[in-house]
Amino acid sequence: MNIVRQSPSVLVFDSGIGGLTVYNEIYNKVPNAHYIYAFDNELFPYGDKSAEFLINRVNSVIETITKFYTIDLAVIACNTASTVCLPSLRSKFSFPIIGVVPAIKPASLLTKNKCIGLLATKATIERTYTTNLIQQFAANCSVQLLGLSELALIAENKLQGITVDMQQLKELMQPWLELQTVPDTIVLGCTHYPFIKKELQMIFSQATFIDSGYAIATRVYNLLNDKYDLKQKTSDASENIVLSTNYNQSVEKLIKKLSNYNLNKYQLIKA
Template sequence: MKRVLIFDSGVGGLSVYQEIYTQLPSLQYIYAFDDAGFPYGELPEAVLIERTRHIVSLLVERHYIDLVVIACNTASTVVLPTLRAELSIPVVGVVPAIKPAALISKQKAVGLLATPATVERDYTNQLISQFASDCEVYRIGSTRLVEMAEEKLRGQTVSLDELAGILAPWRGKVDSIVLGCTHFPLIKAEIAQAFGAPVQIVDSGLAIANRVKSLLGEVEFGEQSGLRCNFTYSSAADPHTAALNHSLEALKLGAVQSLNYPSF
């Protein structure tokens, strides 16, 4: 049975996991999140690289992983070269879906919704220059939306009024929105409702799932699901809520376990 490790700073990578699982339900999945270092958008690059390298290497060795997905836009922009140099297996990253958003925008006005770090990255500027040079690209960098997605998975209600306030500068300006953080698809319905105007919302989840499928090649679909155990790991020592474990169970993932590694 092939094994895939999906890594993020928090629960945002679950949106990528869902897309991959839909296409490849017979794999074994290990989901790990570094909530002790959350949010990654506020960490120095050197710290981000070391934390990611440490956790991913630990779990690749423990579970004999076949492929790693760094399901975090912020981490993907800085850690992929390090991981690919150290690991002998494929490492897939995520990037904001700027190209498809630009293609579907009739007004040629795109909103990029991401973390403060991602909206300012040189890599993001390169994507805009390469794929959206004919568009006006508006940017909002928000850590609060990341927190909202985390809260939703822990059973809390997302405030539509607060969301509407964050999105207010774009109203009447954009007709497509890029969800440039893997947390944001978890509150996609709330974002659409709070925006209050017709808008097309895109993310990179499906593209990542297609990439994973192409890299793993043929997968045996006849395996009995009862033989598969999917794991979830957290770096934080704090107990996790029953609501989060319930959400994980609904996604066919196991309850959160501690990674038990020395803190940085």
């Protein structure tokens, strides 16, 4: 039986805990909704998975969630999944589904030297969707692409209390450091990356960093505001829940920190 709530129920989904950066922005904008944060840590990371695999997997996980919870709006807080899964998800589910895509358009408006850096997973870098974004909004700029599978894991480790290895991070950024024109605007094209923005800023001290979190939160607010009185408090943060597809030591540590994110319950799901 579905759990029905008076306030809108918002699902935020990612392969890992990087989507918490997007969830935080949404929660700050719409604190009176009911939230479900779900992450597919059983198959983390998504950046090395095929498009066909991701479409089947993401559809399967979200379908499982809808068997237990009523969802009024979903956010796919994963750039990799968003670039391939949105059409299939929108054709399957009746509630609005918002995707997260690299913030190329705002970056093109911010850059001074016309050199933009897009930092993302290899999968996001290689998607036609990303190529089209660049051609549409940044044709007059030099867009440097850097697809790295290691950064999402570095970000997850940081949240587990593991200090970021700055030497390793600098080595990963070396292709940009060797450029004649270094990007002055860097797009964080994976929702995990804002967690290590401080460390990235230490390497690119003159750059402006941008992600999609605020824009996604604004989009969520606008869609929900058409149907709900978002000023009315009909839901309590104690009802917000985290779901994961695997239970391990990392999840155990995360559970102890859930209240920091206004998430107070945990449930294991199997998709």
